Amino acid sequence: MADAPVSRLVKLTLPDIAGRRREGGRLAMVTAYDAPSARLADLAGIDMILVGDSAGTTVLGGESTVPVTLDEMLLFTRAVVRGVRRAFVVTDMPFGSFQVSDEQAVAAAVRLYKEGGADAVKVEGAGPTLSRIRAIVDAGIPVMGHLGLTPQSATMLGGYRAQARTAAAARRLVDDAIALEEAGVFSIVLEAVPAVVAERATRAVSVPTIGIGAGPGCTGQVLVWHDLLGLTDGHVPKFVRAYANLSAEILRALEAYVADVHSGAFPDERHTYAMPEDQQVLFEADLAGSGK
Numbered sequence: 423m424a425d426a427p428v429s430r431l432v433k434l435t436l437p438d439i440a441g442r443r444r445e446g447g448r449l450a451m452v453t454a455y456d457a458p459s460a461r462l463a464d465l466a467g468i469d470m471i472l473v474g475d476s477a478g479t480t481v482l483g484g485e486s487t488v489p490v491t492l493d494e495m496l497l498f499t500r501a502v503v504r505g506v507r508r509a510f511v512v513t514d515m516p517f518g519s520f521q522v523s524d525e526q527a528v529a530a531a532v533r534l535y536k537e538g539g540a541d542a543v544k545v546e547g548a549g550p551t552l553s554r555i556r557a558i559v560d561a562g563i564p565v566m567g568h569l570g571l572t573p574q575s576a577t578m579l580g581g582y583r584a585q586a587r588t589a590a591a592a593r594r595l596v597d598d599a600i601a602l603e604e605a606g607v608f609s610i611v612l613e614a615v616p617a618v619v620a621e622r623a624t625r626a627v628s629v630p631t632i633g634i635g636a637g638p639g640c641t642g643q644v645l646v647w648h649d650l651l652g653l654t655d656g657h658v659p660k661f662v663r664a665y666a667n668l669s670a671e672i673l674r675a676l677e678a679y680v681a682d683v684h685s686g687a688f689p690d691e692r693h694t695y696a697m698p699e700d701q702q703v704l705f706e707a708d709l710a711g712s713g714k
């Protein structure tokens with residue numbers, strides 16, 4: 423594949439991200455969990471890559487994001503960072519890595535930033551999370567907030583369902599967005615909330631908002647890699663648009679491979695190493711001489 427133009431490979435910075443909102447532009451974000459996917463996202467012009475703890479379901483095959491560990495997030499983050507030249511990489515702080523204390527939150531964020539190589543971390547929620555965010559930002563690590571449907575708290579929220587659908591809950595979300603900005607986040611993910619609420623929250627803050635199931639009024643959009651590319655097995659949320667059906671394409675290729683191996687059609691001559699003829703003669707003679 424040809425290299426992308428150099429201008430597209432200059433690393434995005436926090437001022438670039440803030441500037442995009444100021445100038446009325448939009449930000450395209452997608453999740454990724456490995457180097458080749460991150461490289462493709464980067465080449466496609468994706469602005470921000472989220473190493474989401476959605477890896478717990480999309481890649482690790484679990485039922486939720488809750489069991490994902492800090493070490494697993496570090497592994498995914500290192501892989502993604504190796505594949506990226508331009509995109510700004512944000513990594514999720516997994517459940518259990520920031521709930522205990524500000525000190526615990528800073529220690530976990532430092533690992534993701536220093537050992538993982540992420541440009542920023544993402545933390546779900548507001549309320550008690552605000553002091554964690556302030557502590558991480560004070561340590562010099564950029565933080566992205568996340569409001570609305572916060573999957574780490576799905577049990578408390580009554581399942582994976584749209585949030586902020588009452589006037590009171592909508593008002594709370596707008597107030598939380600303001601509190602997150604005051605705590606120092608550089609951007610806020612708004613997940614599964616009515617478009618009107620996301621739009622009002624976006625107007626209430628000056629940092630970019632990134633919507634997922636939050637309508638067009640956000641500064642940017644994020645989708646999960648497997649949903650966007652048609653790789654999700656089972657239920658896909660209403661707000662997802664699949665831009666490809668890669669599951670079908672991968673299945674077609676694997677079935678063709680199985681059929682070729684079973685029939686002996688693969689490997690054929692084109693995919694096989696030949697031996698120089700003189701060496702083959704010597705080889706056969708040697709084997710014959712030794713009685714094999």
Ligand code: KIV
Nearest residue numbers: 453474475476611634
């Ligand atoms: O983990 C994740 O992929 C996320 C997105 C859904 C925003 O948090």
